[in-house]
Amino acid sequence: MASNKRLLVLPGDGIGPEVMTEVHRIINWFDHRRAVGFDVSEGLVGGASYDKHGTPVVDDVVDQAMQSDAVLFGAVGGPNWDGLDFSVKPERGLLRLRKDMGLFANLRPAVVFEGLIDASSLKPDLVRGLDIMILRELTGGIYFGEPRGVEEIKPGERRGINTEVYTTSEVERVGRVAFELAGKRKGFVHSVEKANVMESGQMWREDMQALRDREFPEIPIHHMYADNAAMQLVRQPKQFDVLVTSNLFGDILSDVAAMLTGSLGMLPSASLGASDATGRRLALYEPVHGSAPDIAGQGKANPIAMLLSFAMALRYSFDLPEDAELVEKAVSKLLDTGLRTDDIMGNGMTRVSTSAMGEALVTELDKLAV
Ligand code: IPM
Numbered sequence: 001m002a003s004n005k006r007l008l009v010l011p012g013d014g015i016g017p018e019v020m021t022e023v024h025r026i027i028n029w030f031d032h033r034r035a036v037g038f039d040v041s042e043g044l045v046g047g048a049s050y051d052k053h054g055t056p057v058v059d060d061v062v063d064q065a066m067q068s069d070a071v072l073f074g075a076v077g078g079p080n081w082d083g084l085d086f087s088v089k090p091e092r093g094l095l096r097l098r099k100d101m102g103l104f105a106n107l108r109p110a111v112v113f114e115g116l117i118d119a120s121s122l123k124p125d126l127v128r129g130l131d132i133m134i135l136r137e138l139t140g141g142i143y144f145g146e147p148r149g150v151e152e153i154k155p156g157e158r159r160g161i162n163t164e165v166y167t168t169s170e171v172e173r174v175g176r177v178a179f180e181l182a183g184k185r186k187g188f189v190h191s192v193e194k195a196n197v198m199e200s201g202q203m204w205r206e207d208m209q210a211l212r213d214r215e216f217p218e219i220p221i222h223h224m225y226a227d228n229a230a231m232q233l234v235r236q237p238k239q240f241d242v243l244v245t246s247n248l249f250g251d252i253l254s255d256v257a258a259m260l261t262g263s264l265g266m267l268p269s270a271s272l273g274a275s276d277a278t279g280r281r282l283a284l285y286e287p288v289h290g291s292a293p294d295i296a297g298q299g300k301a302n303p304i305a306m307l308l309s310f311a312m313a314l315r316y317s318f319d320l321p322e323d324a325e326l327v328e329k330a331v332s333k334l335l336d337t338g339l340r341t342d343d344i345m346g347n348g349m350t351r352v353s354t355s356a357m358g359e360a361l362v363t364e365l366d367k368l369a370v
């Protein structure tokens with residue numbers, strides 16, 4: 001029996017706790033059935049942390065995250081905290097974790113399950129078999145750039161400022177992840193920016209091209225403007241394999257990619273740091289969807305993005321690719337049975353609750369593991 005893996009679970013706000021409850025089922029399943037065990041601890045983040053501590057994440061939780069083999073993150077934010085000062089908004093808790101843990105590479109795979117072809121807003125032929133990887137830079141760009149803030153220029157006139165900023169090494173380290181991923185997939189990269197209007201975009205393009213020429217000459221690179229990329233994602237999504245882009249463009253384009261798969265409730269993500277000398281790498285796994293306050297607490301949330309995020313943890317943090325595939329396959333089988341949460345409901349399907357979906361996944365895991 002391998003030694004236990006340390007998992008920190010941060011359910012957060014809105015539907016975060018509901019979808020996380022379903023992950024616990026799967027963690028327990030692995031604990032009982034397979035040769036991997038988990039030491040699970042839980043903490044507060046986002047509005048839940050603000051309500052208790054007056055801050056969206058306390059130092060102790062950040063420290064625990066740094067000590068963990070992986071962090072599972074639900075979602076943060078909601079109308080209760082909309083009026084808060086920027087520095088203590090729920091989202092700041094997530095941004096601090098990403099920054100302090102150095103999670104610069106955010107992998108957001110958009111995969112279309114056959115059972116959900118009709119849930120996509122695009123024609124079946126455009127999305128059937130779709131498997132693309134959006135790689136979002138996660139610790140730089142306009143999310144963190146200085147100067148930032150709102151200043152008063154004169155009474156009644158303010159100026160709001162955010163800054164897009166990247167260094168060559170920041171571009172290169174996420175670029176390397178992109179080329180390495182592509183090498184294990186279909187083998188080409190689209191690098192996305194706005195080099196036509198932004199100097200930082202021009203530099204991004206040049207640095208990506210130079211990196212590719214120097215270190216990955218066997219991997220073709222295509223450069224694309226972000227507006228065109230948004231259009232191409234809904235026009236002909238299968239033209240992409242790995243799409244690497246900045247923090248802000250990645251945030252936007254991954255929501256677009258999510259809809260190709262039928263629902264935001266389907267898209268997982270992995271946020272990875274650099275490996276240290278021992279090969280250890282900090283990591284956080286979260287669904288791409290947010291806290292969805294409008295449906296929170298009603299048992300309507302789709303837990304699949306969260307469950308698939310756990311599968312990504314099995315693959316990228318625990319080096320258990322077969323177990324990751326097992327979970328992914330179980331999701332596929334589960335969808336074949338016709339069970340659907342609200343967001344992916346279709347003609348002739350059976351509408352079920354969040355927990356019924358989690359239970360059904362365990363049933364499929366049991367069947368696959370015999
Ligand atoms: C995401 C979310 C976050 C982001 C929010 C909650 C801060 O939209 O992970 O895509 O903008 O990065």
Ligand code: MG
Nearest residue numbers: 251252255288
């Ligand atoms: Mg987003």
